[in-house]
Amino acid sequence: MDFLRHIVLVCVISVAFAHEAFDSHLLPRPLILEFPDKVENQLKELDGEIKLRCDSWRFNVEANNLNPWKTIPKDCSDYVKEYLTGRAYQLEMELASTEAEIFAQSVKLVGDGKDVWVFDIDETLLSNLPYYGDHGYGSQVFNADEFDNWVLRATAPAIQPSLKLYIELMDLGFKIVLLTGRSERQREATIQNLINAGFYDWDRLILRRDEDQGKSAVHYKSEKRSEMEIEGLRIIGNSGDQWSDLLGTSVSVRSFKLPNPMYYIS
Template sequence: MGFLRSFSLLCLISVALAHEAFDSHLLPRPLILEFPEGVVNQVKELDGEIKLRCDSWRFNVEANNLNPWKRIPESCSEYVKQYVTGRAYQLELEIASNEAQVFAKTVKLVGDGKDVWVFDIDETLLSNLPYYTDHGYGSENFKPDEFDNWVEKATAPPLQPSLEFYKELLDLGFKLVLLTGRSEKQRECTTRNLINAGFYDWDRLILRRDDDQGKSAILYKSEKRSEMENEGLRIIGNSGDQWSDLLGTSVSVRSFKLPNPMYYIS
């Protein structure tokens, strides 16, 4: 009888609790929620599909198949963030610089001081990642005034593989020309930033003058390279993060494209 009374009392308490408002604090800790296996697999497949699509998108960006584009796909913002802040980006920078160095060492310089290597600056020598960290890693529309304010600070860090390659080229005897889309009015802060980042002894720093404004990057940089050739300079190598740094006329013997999935310049 005692057992029956206890069992009946337990049933009555269970019924009473079933009609009370749900209180999560009554649940044991930690609370573990288990989803059906099909739901878990579906979430994993979705994440894998997004990564696959963003991998494919970045590949086609680097192959110049998607030009022109203004922003990274919204679904790839986290993917680009992880890429540019992770090991993959650094490794690809290292490979590009190492391969360029291998080529440079095979070049037999004439010795007349006219063998030139051309470098872009932004995302080639200097990294604007601190700026793009605050602007969605390329997911926001580009704001020229805000970027100019960042440039004026002259605090962009060096891309270390590029810095090491730059110094190796100096040791090999190349003349170094820095050809950038930055404005002539930014010469002082650009020079200061380059020196503070460890770059020095370049032969010339070419920036956009007033009469260069409005020209596409390909046209502007082609014209400047043509002027170099007219002076008798031999453009042996060219390093840049944009295809517009490398294409056009008066191109180098070898060109080396550095990765950049954050923005596109035509």
Template sequence: MRLLFPLLLAAILVVATTGSEEEFLNQIHALQPRYGGGGTPVQGLSCLSWRLSVEAHNIIDWKTVPQACKDYVGHYMLGHQYRKDSEAVVDEALVYAQSLQLGGDGKDLWVFDIDETTLSNLPYYAKHGFGVEPYNSTLFNLWVDDGKAPALPESLKLYGKLLSLGLKVVFITGRPESQRNVTTKNLHKAGYHTWEKLILKESSYTGYTAVAYKSSERKMLEKDGYRIAGNIGDQWSDILGTYVGNRTFKLPDPMYYIS
């Protein structure tokens, strides 16, 4: 079993270099996840229990995935369960969105995060690892600058349904303002064709936590007369703080933690 993951990873990397990003996305999500615990990484927890505690926000401020859970997290992210978990979140968001009574003035909003919410960076993590090593901003920014991140299919589905219901979409991302052009092009390429605002992190927010930064931007949206009906992200910092909206939805992401 220990030889299985390296062989699968090698296979998908061949796809990444020879096929389109869409083909790569389909390939990595077709793999089966491994449900094994893979050791006792934190206070005697199995890797499955560790991931549950991360998603429930019981384990916070962690820097890297425990080494013993490297294969487990990789197989989860590359397998069907990650997609099923994402689909479950989006299905609940859709039920809620369809129940809304909109104001009819174009001021009802849904806020989306970008990385691991709107766009999937799985091709990058499949190549560079699943959160065991410390975050490498240089390598990740090179990936972002390529503008090839595919859409997380479940989020793209939600996006389309929200627009059809008459909601406006706002993206709030921790990406810096210097990445506006490439982010705009990547969103369009991935299928996100229109939005009300694309908010990137300006230099004036240097030193701010993600919670403080995103709370401040949501506050400004509401001051401009918008109503935040829903808010979805992969990090707890996307949906905590103030002016979070009437309902929040947390997508799975056991690869990294942003405060």
């Protein structure tokens, strides 16, 4: 009898498992997947390490320690997006502009209209974040044709701390010179965009002419600043998001580097 009970029990279990296999997509209770604490900690440590490395990379970008680079590190795409769209970028832009204001207010202008402040345009006065947001915040290789099309739309918004500085400099009596790597054929769109964004009454807008094509940004901008000095202009301040906006020859009395972890121009 015990033997028969054993046989029946085995049969029942077999039928039960056969039925379970047939309906394997149905579970008798909710499926809860939990990482072991060790795995969770390892993932947190990995995230922390990536952020640490991206922090270090961005610091070295701003310190001008890195060799020319074409895209941001692959693992830093989300990091750069979070930085640029968050409060940190805004605070750093505000601090740079505030320091520039303090310096400008300390300068005793000669009063002959020859004291000049030079501004770059892209990522200095105008923000191209709407464009770069659609192109991986610097994680994609730069496409000149696509960016040119964006420039011609003339819809880039003002960088508000820079606009505030710009107006303050005008009120103080500085002559404003806009020196950009944009090409001469983009003049009309650039003027329209600047006006739409709130910038006005600059003394001159210098863009790359045909003979300037192929020159490095340092070479090109140094030449243009040298031409200003030959005219007798005094370059008191210079604001730009690239080191190539600020370095070279005929540099300003003080230069102000604005943050930009998205791209590098030599």
